[in-house]
Amino acid sequence: MNVLVTGGAGYIGGTVATILMQAGHKVTVLDNLCHSKRHEVPAGATFVECDIADRERVEALLREEKFDGVLHFAALIEAGDSMRKPEVYFRNNTASTLSLLEAMLATGTKRLVFSSTAAVYGEPEAVPIPEDAKLLPTNPYGESKLLVEYILKWFHQLHGLRYAALRYFNVAGALPGRGEAHEPETHIIPLVLDAAMGRRASISIFGDDYPTPDGSCIRDYINVADLAAAHILALEALMDEEKPGSIICNLGNGSGFSVKQLIEAAEKVTGRAIPVEIKPRRAGDPARLVASSERAHEVLGWKPEVPGIADILASAWEWHQQRYPQ
Numbered sequence: 001m002n003v004l005v006t007g008g009a010g011y012i013g014g015t016v017a018t019i020l021m022q023a024g025h026k027v028t029v030l031d032n033l034c035h036s037k038r039h040e041v042p043a044g045a046t047f048v049e050c051d052i053a054d055r056e057r058v059e060a061l062l063r064e065e066k067f068d069g070v071l072h073f074a075a076l077i078e079a080g081d082s083m084r085k086p087e088v089y090f091r092n093n094t095a096s097t098l099s100l101l102e103a104m105l106a107t108g109t110k111r112l113v114f115s116s117t118a119a120v121y122g123e124p125e126a127v128p129i130p131e132d133a134k135l136l137p138t139n140p141y142g143e144s145k146l147l148v149e150y151i152l153k154w155f156h157q158l159h160g161l162r163y164a165a166l167r168y169f170n171v172a173g174a175l176p177g178r179g180e181a182h183e184p185e186t187h188i189i190p191l192v193l194d195a196a197m198g199r200r201a202s203i204s205i206f207g208d209d210y211p212t213p214d215g216s217c218i219r220d221y222i223n224v225a226d227l228a229a230a231h232i233l234a235l236e237a238l239m240d241e242e243k244p245g246s247i248i249c250n251l252g253n254g255s256g257f258s259v260k261q262l263i264e265a266a267e268k269v270t271g272r273a274i275p276v277e278i279k280p281r282r283a284g285d286p287a288r289l290v291a292s293s294e295r296a297h298e299v300l301g302w303k304p305e306v307p308g309i310a311d312i313l314a315s316a317w318e319w320h321q322q323r324y325p326q
Helices: 011-022 055-065 079-084 086-107 140-159 188-197 224-239 259-270 294-300 309-323
Strands: 002-006 026-031 046-049 069-072 111-117 162-168 170-172 203-206 218-223 246-251 256-258 276-279
Touching: 002 011, 002 055, 011 026, 011 069, 011 224, 026 055, 055 086, 069 086, 069 224, 079 086, 079 140, 086 111, 086 140, 111 140, 111 224, 140 162, 140 246, 162 224, 170 188, 170 224, 170 309, 188 203, 188 259, 188 309, 203 259, 218 224, 218 259, 218 309, 224 246, 224 294, 246 294, 256 259, 259 309
Parallel strands: 002 026, 002 069, 026 046, 069 111, 111 162, 162 246, 170 218, 203 276
Antiparallel strands: 218 256
């Protein structure tokens, strides 16, 4: 397949692009490098530095290349930040995606795999969360992604767009030589590993009074390589005209781990003590987010190969040590 990967210089997009090329597919990465560097574009991919909101350039690229599909990762991703700057998230995540979709429509590009999020559910009524649960985001980040899902539904019905919206939970882990690195870093696993290394004084737990067994938030962690495999399966499904042209699936391992359990597991994996600081809850953080991924198994034939938190942490720790040799 000839595939366009937006946001392909980032952690998840870059990992998916890498695995696509390992499987023999042709990949073009489109990224504005606002949160990544040029050297993070996977080797072997064609690179176009561009914002997805640049309708003219994106449309020209789609006309020139005739992509079999678009894997769309380009987005701002911080729920807490979205509570401070909602307008930025709706412009970047929702409006810019609409611009991309209009360019696809104009060029007859008919397949899109969308990087959605568990944040569309907000505070769930029950866990594990099925895809037909109520969609009530508790932050603008989740709302900005949900609005895109609504747009995709109408583009499918009225324009024939074939799409998959993959709602994933907390992505973690690493491939050899490629792991999670954000500037600034806000995701919990690299922050925990920074604390294990002594690169930060402690790790903050935001709230220890949630209605969970140990009072800290519970999340579902999915290995990034498993996530990449699901995206490839989704695009292959969209290539098959006999299969449904509208796919919505959760991607998670179905097991929840609290922040405190995660830190304890990281201490065992790293063999190091990790200092902890308890802080107040952050606005917009649900107490529990755990996926039901049965539909992904049924529709895509997908299941996680690395479901254990220790194995996910081990791959992240190996890469972290390579990135910050001591």
